[in-house]
């Protein structure tokens with residue numbers, strides 16, 4: 001997906017600049033063409049040589065801006081070249097300039113000389129971030145459809161304060177860049193997408209459970225892709241290692257809790273995507289105390305867990321869309337078609353879990369999308385984020 005993509009990165013003067021080294025390195029390793037602009041302040045934190053080495057291309061500074069060696073003005077060249085533009089860390093100063101259309105260095109001139117989507121990842125001290133003027137500028141840039149934003153998180157800052165101001169982590173930045181390359185429009189604004197993710201756990205006692213190898217990565221990719229395209233997202237998730245930003249998170253463990261949470265949020269959802277791998281059975285009894293090894297039964301009595309999708313199907317209104325996943329081995333098509341009809345879904349994602357490049361745990365997936373009105377779309381192996389975008393494109397075209 002990133003192979004050959006032209007990604008321009010503007011670095012501002014903040015300590016979070018060191019984290020952008022990882023972003024540049026990851027993009028370059030994935031085959032993207034990366035060009036880096038450093039402001040004067042950025043160079044106090046990280047040297048141009050660092051970015052030149054990581055991006056395999058000279059890095060640009062204001063010194064390059066004023067050199068007469070370029071055949072065309074550098075900001076015009078770079079602005080026309082970029083397919084997507086990241087500014088990270090975005091300082092209060094650069095934000096102020098963007099909000100007012102000012103341009104007094106290479107970075108801000110290149111912003112005005114480009115038309116591609118721009119992703120902004122601010123980082124600053126909490127008091128700076130919370131200043132009325134800074135917040136006003138932040139609101140202002142968001143009225144411009146070119147700007148896509150990754151709000152800073154809360155945590156320990158380099159100034160030893162704990163508060164808002166931490167730059168989004170590199171995986172969040174990388175995922176958002178990938179989304180912008182795939183789908184730069186905010187075409188899901190106004191939609192609420194409800195997503196279930198991860199493998200549920202049915203406990204026998206406080207330490208033993210029936211579960212499955214789902215890591216929730218597909219559900220997280222679905223959540224990120226929807227947020228990047230402007231949707232409001234609720235993610236009801238079984239235990240997952242790495243959670244997305246900008247999403248309402250509802251943690252659960254077993255199928256009953258997942259059902260309760262999904263039914264709570266279902267009525268306000270336009271689209272519900274059931275990516276969770278729900279354990280189909282639970283131990284018939286639960287012991288609140290850890291069972292000693294010698295008391296473990298030689299055989300386990302099992303009971304079924306609720307069919308969550310079936311419950312949601314009963315609540316579904318005509319404007320709502322309900323999408324399931326069918327993780328299959330062997331023939332994926334027939335069992336998925338059967339589930340699509342039996343569960344009354346609008347669409348299903350038939351997902352081979354016995355193929356390389358797909359299934360549990362990995363970063364890639366392949367699938368066939370099937371709709372209730374007979375449409376089929378095969379998706380070749382791609383990143384889970386790209387798969388999520390393909391699925392939303394498919395859902396958008398579904399008739400009720």
Ligand code: C5P
Nearest residue numbers: 274276278306307308309324325326327
């Ligand atoms: O496990 P199975 O392949 O039947 O799952 C098909 C779809 O049904 C998935 O979207 C899954 O999240 C959902 N499901 C459910 N409740 C269950 C089992 C599966 O909602 N008890």
